[in-house]
Amino acid sequence: MGALRRSHAxxxxxxxxxxxxxxxxxxxxxxxxxxxxxxxxxxxRGGLVQIVFKPDTSPECHERASGLRAEYVILVRGRVxxxxxxxxxxxxxxxxxxVLVDEVRVLNRATPPPFAIEDDPDVDExxxxxxxxxxxxxxxxxxxxxxxxxxFQAVRASLSDQGFLEIETPMLTRSTPEGAxxxxxxxxxxxxxxxxxxxxxxxxKQLLMVAGFDRYFQIARCFRDEDQRADRQLEFxxxxxxxxxxxxxxxxxxLEELTVRACAESAGIEFPRPFPRISYAEAMARFGSxxxxxxxxxxxxxxxxxxxxxxxxxxxxxxxxxGIVKCLPIHDAEALSRGQIDRLEAxxxxxxxxxxxxxxxxxGNGDWQSPIAxxxxxxxxxxxxxxxxxxxxxxxxxxADDATRAxxxxxxxxxxxxxxxxxxxxxxxxLLFVVDFPLFEAAEGGELTYVHQPFVAPHEEDLALLDSDxxxxxxxxxxxxxxxxxxxxxSLRNHRxxxxxxxxxVMGYGRKQTEERFGFLLxxxxxxxxxxxxxxxxxxxxxxxxxxxxxxxxxxAFPKTQRGQDLLLEAPSEAExxxxxxxxxxxxxxxx
RNA sequence: GGGACGGUAGUUCAACUGGUUAGAGCACUGGCCUGUCACGCCAGAAGUUGCGGGUUCGAGUCCCGUCCGUCCCGCCA
Numbered sequence: 322m323g324a325l326r327r328s329h330a331x332x333x334x335x336x337x338x339x340x341x342x343x344x345x346x347x348x349x350x351x352x353x354x355x356x357x358x359x360x361x362x363x364x365x366r367g368g369l370v371q372i373v374f375k376p377d378t379s380p381e382c383h384e385r386a387s388g389l390r391a392e393y394v395i396l397v398r399g400r401v402x403x404x405x406x407x408x409x410x411x412x413x414x415x416x417x418x419x420v421l422v423d424e425v426r427v428l429n430r431a432t433p434p435p436f437a438i439e440d441d442p443d444v445d446e447x448x449x450x451x452x453x454x455x456x457x458x459x460x461x462x463x464x465x466x467x468x469x470x471x472x473f474q475a476v477r478a479s480l481s482d483q484g485f486l487e488i489e490t491p492m493l494t495r496s497t498p499e500g501a502x503x504x505x506x507x508x509x510x511x512x513x514x515x516x517x518x519x520x521x522x523x524x525x526k527q528l529l530m531v532a533g534f535d536r537y538f539q540i541a542r543c544f545r546d547e548d549q550r551a552d553r554q555l556e557f558x559x560x561x562x563x564x565x566x567x568x569x570x571x572x573x574x575x576l577e578e579l580t581v582r583a584c585a586e587s588a589g590i591e592f593p594r595p596f597p598r599i600s601y602a603e604a605m606a607r608f609g610s611x612x613x614x615x616x617x618x619x620x621x622x623x624x625x626x627x628x629x630x631x632x633x634x635x636x637x638x639x640x641x642x643x644g645i646v647k648c649l650p651i652h653d654a655e656a657l658s659r660g661q662i663d664r665l666e667a668x669x670x671x672x673x674x675x676x677x678x679x680x681x682x683x684x685g686n687g688d689w690q691s692p693i694a695x696x697x698x699x700x701x702x703x704x705x706x707x708x709x710x711x712x713x714x715x716x717x718x719x720x721a722d723d724a725t726r727a728x729x730x731x732x733x734x735x736x737x738x739x740x741x742x743x744x745x746x747x748x749x750x751x752l753l754f755v756v757d758f759p760l761f762e763a764a765e766g767g768e769l770t771y772v773h774q775p776f777v778a779p780h781e782e783d784l785a786l787l788d789s790d791x792x793x794x795x796x797x798x799x800x801x802x803x804x805x806x807x808x809x810x811x812s813l814r815n816h817r818x819x820x821x822x823x824x825x826x827v828m829g830y831g832r833k834q835t836e837e838r839f840g841f842l843l844x845x846x847x848x849x850x851x852x853x854x855x856x857x858x859x860x861x862x863x864x865x866x867x868x869x870x871x872x873x874x875x876x877x878a879f880p881k882t883q884r885g886q887d888l889l890l891e892a893p894s895e896a897e898x899x900x901x902x903x904x905x906x907x908x909x910x911x912x913x
Numbered sequence: 914g915g916g917a918c919g920g921u922a923g924u925u926c927a928a929c930u931g932g933u934u935a936g937a938g939c940a941c942u943g944g945c946c947u948g949u950c951a952c953g954c955c956a957g958a959a960g961u962u963g964c965g966g967g968u969u970c971g972a973g974u975c976c977c978g979u980c981c982g983u984c985c986c987g988c989c990a
């Protein structure tokens with residue numbers, strides 16, 4: 322580099338700096354060589370500015386500039402000049418000026434990039450992942466990671482200001498059989514034993530409460546060895562927090578304070594307070610989802626009772642076996658063609674495991690066009706028409722299935738169609754709390770199991786139900802939902818060992834099993850545990866929503882593919898025999 | 914574990930019912946060009962058609978298997 326040092330960022334060159342001498346450093350975005358004058362777009366971490374090489378200004382620079390190629394790393398010294406009116410580029414923030422170069426140094430050459438470094442490159446994602454360094458040079462990823470940084474800083478500032486202490490917990494920890502599949506780390510010193518990477522710092526933070534830290538937080542990496550999705554990575558980052566001597570209201574107030582400040586400081590988005598609250602039951606009833614996007618102005622209608630004595634077997638059978646019949650009415654739906662309806666039905670069957678997609682279209686004369694109308698009684702037609710407020714132009718989609726699937730399918734249709742048809746209110750973003758989740762749900766074997774995690778405290782007034790009717794016990798669980806994405810969840814925890822034991826009982830854990838797995842936690846609770854509760858945000862998802870991205874891979878510097886590979890490092894990889902030997906491991910390779 | 918879509922040059926795509934030497938844009942290389950900004954013009958180089966097997970006189974194309982990417986179900990909170 323010699324003695325020359327960068328004086329300005331590309332984006333900071335404006336008409337105000339005309340006449341100044343500047344030193345810029347960055348990458349060659351593009352070279353436009355006219356034989357005489359040569360233009361180069363210089364890109365650095367903040368932006369782009371045009372630099373100019375003229376044969377009569379500096380023949381040596383001009384000569385060197387003709388050898389520049391995309392992604393070469395260069396350092397230039399030159400003078401900022403205003404562009405003539407005809408040559409101003411309105412597409413560039415720095416388009417009114419340019420830098421006339423009289424010294425250039427090539428700090429490094431570069432192989433041709435595998436794809437163009439531009440905002441919207443037309444390449445397969447696997448190519449981007451394999452060449453992640455080039456990918457990360459693109460403005461959208463630069464922006465996303467800057468947003469991520471600002472969110473981290475704002476979260477830390479808010480929680481620190483609210484009296485929280487940042488405390489780290491171990492990454493090498495113990496496997497617990499609940500929840501997701503663990504990542505295991507073999508122990509060299511204890512042959513045959515394994516650490517587990519944390520799925521979350523849940524138990525550790527409860528222990529910190531028992532230890533008297535009162536308010537704890539951590540930006541913690543978590544690991545879950547499950548199949549991935551656009552919004553799920555094997556490893557991800559949580560803002561984990563816990564507070565003692567609080568009830569639900571204090572936690573929610575803290576979360577409001579945190580999210581409002583963090584969204585404002587990182588993304589400039591303001592939210593009104595208090596946040597709307599919706600119960601789990603209401604969310605499922607109206608939107609078919611426990612993470613509703615209520616900006617979409619379509620709601621579900623329950624028709625189960627109207628088909629209790631129906632002659633329409635497809636619906637009646639479902640109701641008889643405990644299922645539900647629900648409808649998604651869409652008014653003024655003339656834009657949806659028959660072909661589109663058929664495609665929706667195919668998606669429901671193939672992708673979502675639905676039985677089908679019954680529908681009724683009310684035409685301009687008020688007549689019902691529908692494959693199922695002829696099976697419906699007068700009373701049923703009346704009930705449908707009334708509750709769905711059917712009118713000419715209405716299109717009604719039905720699901721008759723067990724509650725979980727019917728809601729899942731209609732919720733998906735609601736979101737897809739609501740967006741496609743523009744049935745949204747004017748808000749760019751929405752934050753809300755979902756509260757009053759049930760504590761237990763029926764598992765496959767008919768037994769009860771926890772809905773979220775086994776440490777959620779029941780509602781105080783439902784404590785008695787733990788013995789009489791546990792399925793009806795409400796938990797103190799709450800979710801924060803932003804734009805239909807679950808940002809995170811939390812609860813009050815069981816600080817009384819007897820309540821925690823009772824909950825393990827209900828889930829059918831034996832006494833011995835309980836002591837073996839959770840003895841240390843129960844002992845801690847018995848040692849003087851204060852009432853406590855907390856929350857954990859999925860930080861990657863939070864950034865994703867703020868960035869308007871479709872996938873976590875757009876907000877994580879080095880993400881993994883759906884099969885859990887890092888295409889850049891080619892991880893995971895096989896271990897050396899020596900490594901395996903030290904760990905007392907033998908690998909059984911699948912048969913040829 | 915299951916379903917859907919995709920895999921041909923560095924990259925994005927094309928190649929009819931199986932039929933000459935697998936083409937094109939961008940990128941790349943060389944040349945020309947003093948006001949472009951997706952610069953332009955001329956020329957050139959560039960391929961294990963993901964991999965393996967099969968059918969066939971002949972396979973990018975058909976069949977079987979397998980690997981990889983994305984989305985979804987299951988799983989996961």
